[in-house]
Amino acid sequence: MTRRTGSADLPLHGGRVPSWLAERMASLGAIITQAVVHHYGRDEFLQRLSHPFWFQSFGAVMGMDWHSSGITTSVIGALKRGLSPMQAELGIYVCGGRGKHSRRTPDELTAIGERTGFDGRALARASRLVAKVDSAAVQDGFELYLHGFFVTDDGKWTVVQQGMNGEKRQARRYHWHSENLRSFVDEPHSAIDGPAQGEIINLTDHRAESSRSAQLELLSALGAEGITREYAALSGQVATQPELPHLLMPGHHDVRSSDVFTRRLHGTLAAAAERGPLDFPELLLTPGVGARTVQSLAMVAEVVHGAPYRFRDPARFSLAHGGKDRHPYPVPIKVYDETIRVLKSAVQQAKLGRDEEMQALKRLDDQARRLERTATGPSFEAYVAAERSRSTSLGGRSVFGWEIDLPKWNFQKLR
Numbered sequence: 001m002t003r004r005t006g007s008a009d010l011p012l013h014g015g016r017v018p019s020w021l022a023e024r025m026a027s028l029g030a031i032i033t034q035a036v037v038h039h040y041g042r043d044e045f046l047q048r049l050s051h052p053f054w055f056q057s058f059g060a061v062m063g064m065d066w067h068s069s070g071i072t073t074s075v076i077g078a079l080k081r082g083l084s085p086m087q088a089e090l091g092i093y094v095c096g097g098r099g100k101h102s103r104r105t106p107d108e109l110t111a112i113g114e115r116t117g118f119d120g121r122a123l124a125r126a127s128r129l130v131a132k133v134d135s136a137a138v139q140d141g142f143e144l145y146l147h148g149f150f151v152t153d154d155g156k157w158t159v160v161q162q163g164m165n166g167e168k169r170q171a172r173r174y175h176w177h178s179e180n181l182r183s184f185v186d187e188p189h190s191a192i193d194g195p196a197q198g199e200i201i202n203l204t205d206h207r208a209e210s211s212r213s214a215q216l217e218l219l220s221a222l223g224a225e226g227i228t229r230e231y232a233a234l235s236g237q238v239a240t241q242p243e244l245p246h247l248l249m250p251g252h253h254d255v256r257s258s259d260v261f262t263r264r265l266h267g268t269l270a271a272a273a274e275r276g277p278l279d280f281p282e283l284l285l286t287p288g289v290g291a292r293t294v295q296s297l298a299m300v301a302e303v304v305h306g307a308p309y310r311f312r313d314p315a316r317f318s319l320a321h322g323g324k325d326r327h328p329y330p331v332p333i334k335v336y337d338e339t340i341r342v343l344k345s346a347v348q349q350a351k352l353g354r355d356e357e358m359q360a361l362k363r364l365d366d367q368a369r370r371l372e373r374t375a376t377g378p379s380f381e382a383y384v385a386a387e388r389s390r391s392t393s394l395g396g397r398s399v400f401g402w403e404i405d406l407p408k409w410n411f412q413k414l415r
Helices: 019-040 042-049 052-061 070-090 105-116 120-137 206-231 262-279 290-305 314-321 333-351 356-371 380-389 408-414
Strands: 007-011 092-098 143-152 157-165 170-177 189-193 246-248 396-398
Touching: 019 042, 019 052, 019 070, 019 290, 019 333, 019 356, 042 052, 042 143, 042 157, 042 170, 052 070, 052 170, 052 290, 052 314, 070 092, 070 143, 070 157, 092 105, 105 120, 105 143, 120 143, 120 157, 262 290, 262 314, 262 356, 262 380, 290 314, 290 333, 290 356, 314 333, 314 380, 333 356
Parallel strands: 007 189, 007 246
Antiparallel strands: 007 170, 092 143, 143 157, 157 170, 170 189
């Protein structure tokens, strides 16, 4: 039976991802997907998508707002665009999206099923049921507006969908995974992410089985009007949910030291300094970019290879490529593009049977884990300050524009 793996509070943010970042997110998302599939297979990729902490870290490492609801929309959109040219090769298809795109999911699944051979109509029904369960069987105050359906050639799937509570300016993300799914109405979720709302109605809880049965019996015996008459005489309490790991995504936009496991950051920096000269000598010859790129590669490598417990602080992964809103610092375009180039080369070489570059990235991640127990480094605040100070030289960019060297008062006035 599938299980819930955790929850998270997500501030509800509007706005759009600028095209310069959206294109890069699509490229990096596709390359990371290929790397995960290369090392661990398609089933593992679906499993990771169903894990709320990994999903949030995945979005953060791509330069999206590290804590907001927009990560869900942007990650699904980036993967849908980035994986489209290679979906037949990978055997992974992305359907749905936000608003009208979510309503097209059943038709997309049916069409893909006709091309690939899996039962598209059955999966279309699964898509409708998943949406219905999270909008009706789980009544938690969030209205669904986004539905992403990831499916492989052999019919296995993961669903990531999201609802909003406009009054509270909060979002809740729901994760489903088809592995071992036996029922759409009895403990079907792999995770539900969102703010705690007190007691809610959740008819998918295993302990609500007797309630579901009783409702069917009442409907059969009394009819809808009879149930209405009896409603005033009925009372009861919904069983509370068992305690689950909870990821609290705060409302503040800035990334703070309390949001990051500094020990792991020091391990990443130490590994980049130690393994970089050995495994990426040509990269390090690039003036002003090479060493910084290896640091980003180390964080991307952790997204590819890290165990679930490694993603308890998704904010740390925003230190790879910054954020479009300048938090923790503007997106360093030169570093981002170098990261994509190196990863793309590694994946292409691996397809040809030459795995040296992919293994170099794995060694980078292995070394970071070993060194984090003993490594020391700058404070979080000092690290972020240093990144901001050299943002112009690294092609720093945000939704406010390119970074330029100006006195602080001019900078604020310009923005």
